[in-house]
Amino acid sequence: MSELSPVETMNAALLDRVALGMPSTIDRLAKLIRVPSVSWPAFDPEHVRASAQQVHDLFAATDLFDTVEIHEYELEDGSQGHPGIIAHRPAKPGYPTVMLYAHHDVQPPGQDDDWDTPAYEPTIIGDRLYGRGASDDKAGVMLHVAALEAIRDVFAAEGKDLGIGIAVFIEGEEEWGSESFPQFLDNHGDTLGSDYIIVADSSNVSPTVPGLTVALRGNVSFNLTIRTLAHASHSGMFGGVAPDAFMAATKLLATLWDDSGAVAVPGLHVHGAEALETDAAEIVRDAGILGGECIGQGSVNSRIWYQPAITVTGIDAPDVANASNTLLPQVRVRISARVAPGADCEAEGEKILAHLRAHAPFGAELEVDDFSIGKPVLVDASADGVQRMLGAMNAAWPNPAELVGIGGSIPFIADLVERFPQAQVLVTGVEDPATRAHSPNESQHLGSLQYAIGAEALFLAELATGTN
Secondary structure (H helix, E strand, C coil), X not given: CXXXXXXXXXXXXXHXXXXXXXXXXXXXXXXHHCCCCXXXXXXXXXXHHHHHHHHHHHHHCCCCCCEEEEECCECCCCCECCCEEEEEECCCCCCCEEEEEEECCECCCCCHHHCCCCCCCCEEECCEEECCCCCCCHHHHHHHHHHHHHHHHHHHHCCCCCCCEEEEEEECCHHHCCCCHHHHHHHXXXXXXXXXEEEEEEECCECCECXXXXXXXXXXXXXXXXXXXXXXXXXXXXXXXCCCHHHHHHHHHHCCECCCCCECCCCCCCCXXXXXXXXXXXXXXXXXXXXXXXXXXXXXXXXXXXXXXXXXXXXXXCCHHHXXXXXXXXXXXXXXXXXXXXXXXXXXXXXXXXXXXXXXXXXXXXXXXXXXXXXXXXCCCCCHHXXXXXXXXXXXXXXXXXXXXXXXXXXXXXXXXXXXXXCEEEEEEEECCCCCCCCCCCEEEHHHHHHHHHHHHHHHHHHHHCCC
């Protein structure tokens, strides 16, 4: 029987330490979940501050950092942004610096009746921990904390010096557009500057197959008001002659898609990379598609990762309870478009607006407001950081890692790339297709969390020892 090499011995010790720490990791994650840190304006910001204090204390307790601080900044409109945590330990000569990112704010819980367990009462059922923020992204916070604790303890036990620099940025308003993000980069750029940036806010292929995200779609969002009449009128008196706004809106919005459900706006960018094959039945199951059939064209993952998508996410119109026999003069909708990696978001948005203007029926007047963009991201898969992280994932997870794309958007990653062009951005995460992030019954698979912590610990250890 061959003996383990020093690297294999250390890796085994790190994974053992992660496993031994899981009860404590889960307990502290549960405490984070109990704080309803919703960053949306309608919710109490004191909960976000309480969450920030908990996160601050977690990183301070590692005793690895020279500084651990909570910061918050005033926004352009004069309102107060939400608190983020900045921690830092400098690298010793010859060692790289790694920045660890996650966010401690969460989405609103939605309706209580839609949850099988209380949103802010963490509940373990089988292999999963349920609660708002259990995965997105308080598990990402605990991933960083637990990986740091593992490498701290193993290096101390073996008498090794932890020479790598570590910067931490745990944001407090990612779920509300990261409005303070530029100020954090401006005010703490020297502290956060790194050779590698690990963003723990993405998804894996499955609870046992890790994914390293190398492509993220961008986002174009705006409100669209459709007007057809100068005022409301009786639908019996003028129905069938005067075009109501709802009729115009439905006809106009329908032009955004073809009969298969694929986006029909001409000229939108499609990224040409090959996508990992996925059984459409899995998407049908995970998304809860009642008709049993996916929309769009091409392979399933190419539709999610590399093609544009357009969704109407809200409508301002009378609800059924208040409906009267009236022709509506105007309807307002919220449109959210996902933009393929490699595309120019502003140009893609203009193509969508030009399409809508060209197809407005019955002389309808269109008005656009609250136009916003989030840039897409493409990562160089050949970079050494990607290869190191793939190796760490392969050693910590039960199955080999896959390079994946994500249909969602994380616009601030483009900001990180622009602000720190020398850094390699590695987008990891703890989610899986059954996580239901942003939805009722959000959950974190606890096996995935342990594997992800192990992979990050191995990655950091490799940088700290200079091994390959």
